[in-house]
Amino acid sequence: xxxxxxxxxxxxxxxxxxxxxxxxxxxxxxxxxxxxxxxxxxxxxxxxxxxxxxxxxxxxxxxxxxxxxxxxxxxxxxxxxxxxxxxxxxxxxxxxxxxxxxxxxxxxxxxxxxxxxxxxxxxxxxxxxxxxxxxxxxxxxxxxxxxxxxxxxxxxxxxxxxxxxxxxxxxxxxxxxxxxxxxxxxxxxxxxxxxxxxxxxxxxxxxx
Numbered sequence: 001x002x003x004x005x006x007x008x009x010x011x012x013x014x015x016x017x018x019x020x021x022x023x024x025x026x027x028x029x030x031x032x033x034x035x036x037x038x039x040x041x042x043x044x045x046x047x048x049x050x051x052x053x054x055x056x057x058x059x060x061x062x063x064x065x066x067x068x069x070x071x072x073x074x075x076x077x078x079x080x081x082x083x084x085x086x087x088x089x090x091x092x093x094x095x096x097x098x099x100x101x102x103x104x105x106x107x108x109x110x111x112x113x114x115x116x117x118x119x120x121x122x123x124x125x126x127x128x129x130x131x132x133x134x135x136x137x138x139x140x141x142x143x144x145x146x147x148x149x150x151x152x153x154x155x156x157x158x159x160x161x162x163x164x165x166x167x168x169x170x171x172x173x174x175x176x177x178x179x180x181x182x183x184x185x186x187x188x189x190x191x192x193x194x195x196x197x198x199x200x201x202x203x204x205x206x207x208x
Contacts, residue, residue, distance in 0.1 A: 003118055007092045010129040013137070015085045018071050019078075023136040026069050028062040037131045044134060046127035049120060057124035064091075088129075095122040151203050152191060158206040159187045166190050 017023040027033045038054045046054060061067060066087045071077045099117040100109070138145060158164055160183070166174055170190040174183055191199065 003096060003116055004093075006126055006130075007089055010126050010133070011085055011088045011092075013133040014088075014129050015081060017133050017137050018068070018081060020137075023132055025067060025071060027136075028058065028067075028132070029069075033135075034058050034062075037128060037135055040135050041124075041127040041131035045130045046124060049124050049127065053120065053124050054128060057121065058128045060121075061125055061128055092122055092126060095119055151199060154206070155191055155194075155199055155203050156187055158203070159190065160184065163206045164202055167193070 014023070018025060028037070034055075038051060038058055041054050041057075042049065042051055064087075066080075066084050068077070068080050068084050071081060096116055096118045099119050099122075100114065103117050104114045155164075159166060165171065166186070167190060170186050170193075173186045177183060177186070194202065
């Protein structure tokens with residue numbers, strides 16, 4: 001599940017950064033910007049992977065045959081971007097699947113009888129994509145992200161305290177359990193299902 005989240009978020013955050021104009025794919029060809037991304041990947045997302053391996057990962061990514069080198073907001077470039085997004089997801093997921101099968105064979109991979117195996121090369125590439133988004137989108141917006149964290153925390157706390165009703169499916173699950181950890185999970189799932197506008201509105205209703 002953690003790997004699925006890593007792949008989904010790093011690829012789609014990259015796509016959003018390109019569409020918004022915060023990141024140009026050709027920037028990865030600039031040695032200075034690439035060094036910044038590699039350093040960030042090592043310090044924030046892959047401290048166990050050495051710099052040389054991360055540099056190689058950045059080079060592999062920018063030389064992928066489907067890597068977009070320009071985005072001009074045309075329908076053609078948007079199609080190419082969507083194609084790149086799909087192929088990156090396939091690349092990362094297929095790599096983990098193949099490595100896991102190499103270790104555990106073709107038998108059914110039942111719960112607790114196998115662990116997902118993610119090659120270091122693949123983890124390094126994902127760390128590079130995460131670092132691109134951090135360097136070009138997040139690093140200059142720390143105040144905004146701190147505010148967003150406070151909103152999420154306030155809504156989670158408010159829901160746990162019963163200061164706002166859950167939506168019916170989540171309320172039903174809540175009513176069926178008295179386990180604090182399960183209820184916390186239910187609240188987290190509820191918050192994750194909210195849109196940006198909804199979560200802000202819920203927070204306002206809790207403090208009204």
